[in-house]
Amino acid sequence: MAGDVGSIPELDQKKYDSDEQVKIICLGDSAVGKSKLMERFLMDEYRPQQLSTYALTLYKHTATVGNRTVAVDFWDTAGQERFQSMHPSYYHKAHACIMVFDVQRKITYKNLANWYKELREYRPEIPCCVVANKIDADLKVTQRSFNFGKKQGLPFYFVSAADGTNVVKMFREMIKRAVDYKQNPSDFMDEVMQELENFDLEKKEDNSEADDDGLTAESPDVV
Numbered sequence: 767m768a769g770d771v772g773s774i775p776e777l778d779q780k781k782y783d784s785d786e787q788v789k790i791i792c793l794g795d796s797a798v799g800k801s802k803l804m805e806r807f808l809m810d811e812y813r814p815q816q817l818s819t820y821a822l823t824l825y826k827h828t829a830t831v832g833n834r835t836v837a838v839d840f841w842d843t844a845g846q847e848r849f850q851s852m853h854p855s856y857y858h859k860a861h862a863c864i865m866v867f868d869v870q871r872k873i874t875y876k877n878l879a880n881w882y883k884e885l886r887e888y889r890p891e892i893p894c895c896v897v898a899n900k901i902d903a904d905l906k907v908t909q910r911s912f913n914f915g916k917k918q919g920l921p922f923y924f925v926s927a928a929d930g931t932n933v934v935k936m937f938r939e940m941i942k943r944a945v946d947y948k949q950n951p952s953d954f955m956d957e958v959m960q961e962l963e964n965f966d967l968e969k970k971e972d973n974s975e976a977d978d979d980g981l982t983a984e985s986p987d988v989v
């Protein structure tokens with residue numbers, strides 16, 4: 767994801783400030799099944815928007831949470847995770863994170879700690895879960911315990927993108943948590959940014975009132 771992502775309309779992240787939009791990111795090593803999980807969840811409505819120059823795919827989904835309709839953008843990378851690090855704009859304004867590993871490859875489980883560390887540098891408080899994928903390949907694996915994330919209280923799911931086990935359940939719960947988080951952000955920086963935006967709006971309103979009086983913000987003080 768090189769280059770100035772702010773300059774392409776699909777990646778204009780201001781839309782995620784609106785109540786009706788949430789952004790959910792997916793993290794994990796290459797080939798753990800991130801893309802297949804999203805494809806499995808979206809199935810029929812599967813219309814990914816490929817932004818190949820930026821090695822990024824946006825999967826768009828419309829969800830109903832309570833009595834509200836919410837547009838969900840799932841962000842998925844192709845390739846950048848090989849460098850074990852994501853571009854900061856990937857994390858920017860994300861409301862939830864799905865961390866995936868492959869039950870058949872231990873290293874992908876070990877690497878969760880690195881992914882989680884990087885996530886928390888950018889998004890200290892967003893809801894996150896741990897997903898053990900490919901359980902269809904070895905069902906016995908579900909009897910083992912995978913403790914990463916327990917200390918942080920992260921929900922854990924055994925899933926299979928291949929046969930669909932738990933996929934819808936996991937995505938629905940994460941969408942709900944993303945929406946809840948958005949309504950009650952506990953993330954200090956989120957609140958600061960919101961305050962600044964409100965402050966900016968108030969200032970603009972003040973200025974327009976001044977215009978009614980025949981004074982503009984640029985008017986020199988009358989002495």
Ligand SMILES: Nc1nc2c(ncn2[C@@H]2O[C@H](COP(=O)(O)OP(=O)(O)OP(=O)(O)O)[C@@H](O)[C@H]2O)c(=O)[nH]1
Nearest residue numbers: 796797798799800801802844845900903926927928
């Ligand atoms: N048996 C099994 N194979 C799976 C499952 N999910 C994904 N795979 C296979 O794992 C491989 C990688 O899946 P992807 O979804 O492309 O993985 P990814 O995490 O998006 O990989 P990158 O795009 O390289 O980061 C593919 O060959 C899939 O068919 C699963 O639940 N079970």
Ligand SMILES: [Mg+2]
Nearest residue numbers: 800801843844
């Ligand atoms: Mg992929």
